[in-house]
Amino acid sequence: MDFGLSEEQEQLRESARHFLAGECPARKMREIALDAAGLSPELERKMAQLGWPGLIVPERFGGAGLGMLDMAVLLEECGYAAMPGPFLFSSAIAAYALAAGGGDEINTRWLRPLASGDATGAVAIVEANDGLAPSDFAATARTAPAGAVINGMKMFVPYAQSASFFIVAARTGAGARDVGLFVVPANAAGVKIRPLKALDLTRRLALVEFDGVLAPPEAQLRGGADLYERVLSAGAIAIAADSIGGAQRVLDMAVEYAKVREQFGKPIGSFQAIKHAAAEIVADLEPARALVWYAAYAFDALPRDAARAAAMAKARACDVYSRAAGKAVLMHGGIGFTWEHDIHFWFKRARLNESLFGAPPYHRERVAALGGY
Amino acid sequence: MDLNYTPEEEAFRRQVRNWLDENIPTSGLRGFDRNADRDKSTLEKMKIWQRRVHQAGYLALSWPKEYGGQAMDPVRQSIVNEEMVRTRAPALIGAMGISMVGPTLITWGNDEQKARYLPKILTAEEIWCQGYSEPGSGSDLASLRTRAEIVGDEFVVNGQKVWTSNAHFADMMFCLVRTDPDAPKHRGISYILIDMKSPGITVKPLVQMTGDRGFNEVFFDNVRVPRRNLVGKLNEGWMVANATLFHERNMLGSTTTTQMLFNRLKTLAAATMRGGRPLTEDPVFRQRLADLEIRVEATKYHMLRQLTDSIRGRNPGLGAWVNKLVGTELNHDLATAAMEAMGDYAMLARDDGHAMDRGFWPYEWMFTLGLVIGGGTSHIQKNIIAERGLKLPKSR
Incomplete structure (x- = not known):
């Protein structure tokens, strides 16, 4: 019975608190929040030097191979600083999705650069009706000869504007559990990003349209x-x-x-x-x-x-x-x-x-x- | 982080559970008995029960062996606590001695005091009560006025205590008395041990909101107490008492009682039809139930975290200050939700023939409010959290 952080987790917390107090004090947070992109390339680069983006990425894709508890310890400090930027969405959520469901090809293409800080992923799930159940989705992924064709419109996508790729949830059939997650490069043909104006200036939100976007077979994550x-x-x-x-x-x-x-x-x-x-x-x-x-x-x-x-x-x-x-x-x-x-x-x-x-x-x-x- | 128990701990848990299954009295004593109004024969049965628990080696597990403890780690103690609640074992009549005065003596008592008092706490030969609150000194406990003058090798005690649970059958009282009326209020208090059979003590019962005789007024009229019954140094009683209180707040209170109350509430809600469907299917009540369950679970992990800090020998920090506030309010909120679920049946007293579940919830609803008050009301707890935890300036 041991309900506490490990020594390494305590150290991670201490060093994160110290790092963010120096690199992202309130003054800096405000500056980044009021900037159009809502992120600081300099801060992102320094975080990458510390290995943060790859914290939960498996070692064979260049990450540290740690778990969600380690990530939670780090995110608590990011929340303490109200750190702006895509880190949480890319390195905790998109990274998990890829590590859990991506094949070697897709992970070499996206997870490895995510871990090194050279790419960020955004998660596109909810739509205009604000539902999280697959049955709430109008977005579909229809089987086509070269993979799947994705059509739909996703709302409230955090840091879509700066993302290198999206993880898109779309229906793959009529059943309640027919849902798939697809990796779509931000520059794929048929992707359109329309920024939303968020109340919280430490975050950026956007509406993303997927208009007949072709996702090859390897872009569908395993696990449904x-x-x-x-x-x-x-x-x-x-x-x-x-x-x-x-x-x-x-x-x-x-x-x-x-x-x-x-x-x-x-x-x-x-x-x-x-x-x-x-x-x-x-x-x-x-x-x-x-x-x-x-x-x-x-x-x-x-x-x-x-x-x-x-x-x-x-x-x-x-x-x-x-x-x-x-x-x-x-x-x-x-x-x-x-x-x-x-x-x-x-x-x-x-x-x-x-x-x-x-x-x-x-x-x-x-x-x-x-x-x- | 690892929430698994070791195979040895699992075996210990099975052993405790088996022992309890075989030894819990089947008649005469009820499990989860909140009633403190105990007649002589019940009292005797409870003492016998505690003695058996002690003989089996399941009492005061963390005390040193020389005083009858088992010198085990806090995990073993929490396992025993959990199993006692789970199997609805009868309450321990000597709880006040085991959890309050015992640890104080272990920390502050001299060898003679330890040898004299600790074993009898465990064997239930001496039942203890706590002499803290006075009519004019409740939340402002340090203003207490019960006077103890030193005459020769004795204290002569005059004054009055109030809300004294168990005083009507206790053998001993650990008591805060004023030994220096001229010193600042926190510095003129001493912690002494008083034999309840001493001449000059009068115990008058008070009836609680529940209708039970649970606590008392205790009057002292020239009560003579030997000087050797002083614990710690003269005029340092406030520190002695507070050290124990701090241990108490850290006490790895098991949250099993809270979990049992929640399960009982859930069962009640599932069995209660409202508008043609069980209350558990009513969207508003479901939200409330889930919110309570989340708070129950959060409290459970909060306690496990402190248990871990204790095993690691670390200060639990700010977290330990909130236990009393969070735990007592949650239990009362659970009972309040149950009262709402019961609808009109919430109006019935427990001895009414139509009372639901023998009046468990209305009684629990009142009893848990008493716990929100006793030992420092929620308002006082918030002052403590703010002043000692957050270091906000004292207002007094």
Whole structure:
């Protein structure tokens, strides 16, 4: 019985915290967020030097071959920094999809450069109707002599604008489980990207049209509906980990502010209204962090409980983050509502995290169904 | 991270479970008995039960061997806790001694005190109660006024304690008393051990919201206590008491009770028809149920994390401060959800003939609220988290 991080994981966390404090402090985060691309090539390059993009990529494709728990530890720190950029979507989700379902040819072409930081992948799943079930999809992949022909329109695709390739979910038949994941190069004929304007400036979203895009046989990932479910779980855990880090950051910001801001002749942190709000964040956050670790561990080691654990972690971590961000803004008073103060970046990221890969009510329903009630 | 138990631990769990299956009394004592209103014969049965658990080697597993413990790691203790709840074993009548005064004596007591008191805690020969709260000192415990004056080689105690659970049958009390009225309030308190049969002690029962006699007022009128019953140094009782409280908050409380409450709630919801379908199929109630299950699971892993920190000999950090707040509120929320599921039946007292499940939930709903209050209300817990955990400035 050992429910804790390993020494290597502790080191990863420490070095990530240190790296991001230096390379992505709030000032830099704001600068990147306000830039059109929403990412910093310099920061991406430095992360690549640390081996982060290939963290969960198998060693034979140039990665470190680590697991989702290691990734969750790293993503928590990225969430703490509200680090902008495609890292989470490319290196946690697309990388997992390729490693789990890609053949050697496709992985040599895409996973290897992903691991080295020379390519990024984006995940295109939901459509205009916002559903995650394969039956919600209108996008289809029809069998053709040279592979599959993909037609459809995907919404809310994170970092489509800068992606080298997409992992696209499309229906492969009329059945509830007829779904496939296809690797499509961003420059393939028939791909059109239309940027959306996101509330959260630390993320970029786009609408992507696939108009008769031809995917050769090797571009279809193995695993069908099972792989699709696993990819959704990977996404849920990744967002949950980012959320835990973000919740920790808004708590830290609010507590620091409460120690120095004075009203009625003393620091506002000496008033119980402020103390209790801060304590409630801690009481939400600490157990939620354990739940996210469990979900990441289950994803790697307990396949029987992995889907339920991911759903629990996503629902809880996102609830906790949004609630924490709301409280933390309030604790700042008027300054917390200004554009000039940084906290709104986290406040909005909490909201984006809630939506991506299924909102908390969606995941609670999954927990109920998977829990047999 | 590895959530598997070792083969030895699994074997130990089976051994504990088998022992419990064979030894849990089949009559006279009920498992999961929250009622503290105990008559003499029940009390005697509970003492016998604790003695048997002790003889089997399943009590105070982490205590040193010389005082009757097993010197085992916290995992073994958590296994025993889990199995006791799972098999609905009767409560341990000496719990206050085992979890509160025992660890305090192990840390702060002198050799004579350890030898004198620890073995009898385990054998249930001496049942302990806690003399902390006073009528004027609840959340502000350090303002307590029960006075202990030193006369010769004795303390002479005068004052009053309140909300004292088990005082009506306890043999001993660990008690906070004021020994220096002129010192700042935290620095004039001592931790002493009082024989409840001492002349001058009067115990008056208080009836709880549940209708049970669970706690008491205790009056001290020139009660004489030998000076050798002082634990730690004179006027350092606040530190002695707080060290124990900290151990308590870290105590790798098993969350098995919480999980059992959730399972019971789920069973209730599945069996309750509302609008022609089970409550578990009602989308609103499903959301609530799932939210509770997620909180139950999060608490479970939060505790496992602290168990691991304890095994690794590491400070659990901020996380340990939230246990009391999170655990008691969750249990009360589970009971509150069950009350909602019961509809009109939630209105019935437990001795009504139509009461559902012998009135389990209405009682549990009240009892769990008592736990939200006792040992520092949620409001006080939040102050503690903020001041000691987050280092926000004291308001007082």
